[in-house]
Amino acid sequence: MTYDITKKTAPAMPNLGKGLEFVKLALSQISPDMREPIAPTLFDAAAAHISGTEFMYPDLTWKELCGMMDALSAGSAGGKGQMQGYVEAMMRGARQHDTTELQKLVEWQRTMKSKGANKEKPVRPDVTFWFPPSDVTNPAFIQNAMACEQNGEHTQYYNMPEVEMADKMCGGHKQVTQTIRNIYDKQRAGALRATADGVTGNPTLRVNMNISCTPGEARNFFKRDLFNGTLGRIAFSYKARGNRDGKIPRQGKYNEAFLCKLDEYIVRLQACKGRFIVKPLNKLADQLAADMAALADLTDDDALWDMGKRAIVNAWKKGCVLYILNGQTWTRAMGDFVEWLVYFDLWSKSQIFGDMLKDGDTSTVEAQKSGPKNMLSDLPDTFNEAQLEALRVTMDKPKEGTKRQLRVWMSRGFIEYAAQTGLYTKTNEYLKGK
Numbered sequence: 001m002t003y004d005i006t007k008k009t010a011p012a013m014p015n016l017g018k019g020l021e022f023v024k025l026a027l028s029q030i031s032p033d034m035r036e037p038i039a040p041t042l043f044d045a046a047a048a049h050i051s052g053t054e055f056m057y058p059d060l061t062w063k064e065l066c067g068m069m070d071a072l073s074a075g076s077a078g079g080k081g082q083m084q085g086y087v088e089a090m091m092r093g094a095r096q097h098d099t100t101e102l103q104k105l106v107e108w109q110r111t112m113k114s115k116g117a118n119k120e121k122p123v124r125p126d127v128t129f130w131f132p133p134s135d136v137t138n139p140a141f142i143q144n145a146m147a148c149e150q151n152g153e154h155t156q157y158y159n160m161p162e163v164e165m166a167d168k169m170c171g172g173h174k175q176v177t178q179t180i181r182n183i184y185d186k187q188r189a190g191a192l193r194a195t196a197d198g199v200t201g202n203p204t205l206r207v208n209m210n211i212s213c214t215p216g217e218a219r220n221f222f223k224r225d226l227f228n229g230t231l232g233r234i235a236f237s238y239k240a241r242g243n244r245d246g247k248i249p250r251q252g253k254y255n256e257a258f259l260c261k262l263d264e265y266i267v268r269l270q271a272c273k274g275r276f277i278v279k280p281l282n283k284l285a286d287q288l289a290a291d292m293a294a295l296a297d298l299t300d301d302d303a304l305w306d307m308g309k310r311a312i313v314n315a316w317k318k319g320c321v322l323y324i325l326n327g328q329t330w331t332r333a334m335g336d337f338v339e340w341l342v343y344f345d346l347w348s349k350s351q352i353f354g355d356m357l358k359d360g361d362t363s364t365v366e367a368q369k370s371g372p373k374n375m376l377s378d379l380p381d382t383f384n385e386a387q388l389e390a391l392r393v394t395m396d397k398p399k400e401g402t403k404r405q406l407r408v409w410m411s412r413g414f415i416e417y418a419a420q421t422g423l424y425t426k427t428n429e430y431l432k433g434k
Helices: 021-028 032-047 081-088 094-112 138-150 165-170 173-184 216-221 256-271 279-299 302-325 330-353 365-369 385-396 398-410 428-432
Strands: 053-056 069-073 156-160 193-195 199-201 206-211 233-237 273-275 415-418 423-426
Touching: 021 032, 021 256, 021 302, 032 069, 032 081, 032 156, 032 206, 032 233, 032 256, 032 302, 032 330, 053 302, 069 081, 069 173, 069 216, 081 094, 081 156, 081 206, 138 165, 138 423, 156 165, 165 173, 165 199, 206 216, 216 330, 233 302, 233 330, 256 302, 279 302, 279 330, 279 398, 302 330, 385 398, 398 415, 398 423
Parallel strands: 053 273, 069 206, 069 233, 156 206
Antiparallel strands: 193 199, 415 423
């Protein structure tokens, strides 16, 4: 494992080498203090330009590059708003398209009002919005999903500056879990809608989404959805509160030169069609799956294991987007970046939700104290069973699991047992990779 998510400091983003030119371009206008937390969130808007394209995941299923959801979490006035400049630059074409579509709707509504009660009403124009407003209502969301499905299976993209806006889009907070599940899994909306033309409104949800929130807002919003898979389906990117240095962060300008270069990447995204298998990316996903299992065993944390599996899928999709952006070629630097995305997602969640909202606390202080702990690192290089048992008790884990944990650590090559002394010793392989 390259990264240690049990520390308070964030896993450092790797060097943006060959194949990551798009990431470097997108981050060039972001202030240096926000580049690392914003880097994982760049792909949702980019992937909204992709349609008619599928990639094979290691489980042999074909996946479209929709259902991508990222939450950028930082304190109030922490710099989250810098996402807006990038999003508007990336979605310029969608804005223009939506403006034209809206004008069609306005003209139709004007004609409807001018017709008398007994005159035949014009048919509503077939309009689709690619970048709908963040305060969209649930009926409008479903109606637009229907239109997008019928017109090229286009992906809707949403940029929500407040996480509570998801309630309105989903039709209430109780529906958020099911809607997020359907978006992530590219399922149908699951709720029919009655209209004057009959019963309709159960489209396949092709949606990508960015959400901005403070840690406290995130904890309040997701506090009932920590164990049902909702949290794992959303990749989190957390920026810890910085020092009071009294300096205003400097942002760049999205000038013509930047936009021209960005448009070259957008053309690649829009032109990509067909089915692809990226073997080195799938090999990396298999390696990460083994690493997640080892990490879960070191921490004895089933919740971390469950979130880790979906963190791999989320990062893998971003790797597919990078593959397209890089002219359908793969590089080692791209693999390093995808690996970092997995660990940064899990680290961010541990910083925000580490205590799993015990006693309803919404501050992040306890969360950061109660994140995943590598129990083996808290033991001396040579230790006995009683020491691990005592450690488990202090972490509110049942002492009955001590023997099983020792067996798992031995099978993974983390420790060795000396029958003569009855002591366990950390292996050189574990100490080197720690």
